[in-house]
Every structure is written in structure tokens, then in C-alpha cells.
Amino acid sequence: MAVLVDSDITKGLNFQFCKELQASYNYYCASSWFGLKGFSGFQHWFLKQSKEELEHARKLYDFLMARDIKLIPADLVAGRTEFATVSEVFKWGLELEIQVEKDYNDLCRLCLEKKDLTTYQFLEWFLNEQVEEIETFKNFLDNVVDLEGDPSALRLFDNELLEKLKSS
Numbered sequence: 001m002a003v004l005v006d007s008d009i010t011k012g013l014n015f016q017f018c019k020e021l022q023a024s025y026n027y028y029c030a031s032s033w034f035g036l037k038g039f040s041g042f043q044h045w046f047l048k049q050s051k052e053e054l055e056h057a058r059k060l061y062d063f064l065m066a067r068d069i070k071l072i073p074a075d076l077v078a079g080r081t082e083f084a085t086v087s088e089v090f091k092w093g094l095e096l097e098i099q100v101e102k103d104y105n106d107l108c109r110l111c112l113e114k115k116d117l118t119t120y121q122f123l124e125w126f127l128n129e130q131v132e133e134i135e136t137f138k139n140f141l142d143n144v145v146d147l148e149g150d151p152s153a154l155r156l157f158d159n160e161l162l163e164k165l166k167s168s
């Protein structure tokens, strides 16, 4: 079996694979908090995010397999299911996404240092995805912060979100 990828890069790819699974789990946690508070729109939005994170993990898994890279077992970190406010959940999500972007940047930098342009090119998709995800979280956070002082407006926003998700 040919060794195609540098060992530090294989560790980094494994790390990102776990990060994506962790993100999926984290968004299940966020979703459950909204579910228990009766915010069905946010609940389902986070479920959708959770599914997307699993798809990201799958993309990495496929690459690992294509390049004959062994999986390195890792534990999930405890998620979070206690929040004081709706905006706190989005702030948490935004911080997680920013960290994921930093981690992808570090891995891309490593690929360039090691002159592994194949892996670098594969990872570009994830860099672009993080730009989108961070923008989405920031927009939600801005909206939610504005609406937080007005519970009925926040409920309306949540209902509209649910309708949008149903029709998409």
C-alpha cells in the first residue's frame, strides 16, 4: 500500500473528520434545546445543520479511503444543552464554526508547507463552506439579538423559519 499522504496531514484530516462529527452532535444538542423550548423552526434548522455536518464528515471519510488513510479513533466531546437565551445558542454555534475554519486553515497551511497540493485542493471546498456557514450564523445571530426583546416577534420569526424549511 503506497503512502500517499504525509503523517501530519493524515492526523489533520482525521482531526477534521472528528470535528465534523462533533459539529453534527453539537447541533443535535442545540436542536434539542430549541425543541424543549417549543421553537420548532430553530429546532429543525439545527437538525438540518446537523445533517450537513455529517455530509461533511462523509466527504472527508471518502477522501481518507481514497488515499488509503487509516482512521484514528477519537472521543466526542460533551455537547451543550444549557443556554440562557436563544442568541446564546447562535453565539455558541458561530464560535464553533469560526474554530472549525481556523482548523481548516491550519491544515491547508500544513498542506502547502508539505507541498501536498492534492489534499490542499480537496480542502478548498471546506474553506468555502466555512465562509458560507459563518455568514449564515452571523445573520441568524444579528436577527435573533434584534428580536430577543420581543418574545412574540421571536416566535413569529421561528414560525416563519419552520414554514421556509418545510417548503424547501
Ligand SMILES: [Fe+2]
Pocket (backbone or CB within 6 Å): 020, 023, 052, 053, 056
Ligand atoms: Fe462542517
Ligand SMILES: [Fe+2]
Pocket (backbone or CB within 6 Å): 023, 053, 097, 100, 133
Ligand atoms: Fe459547520
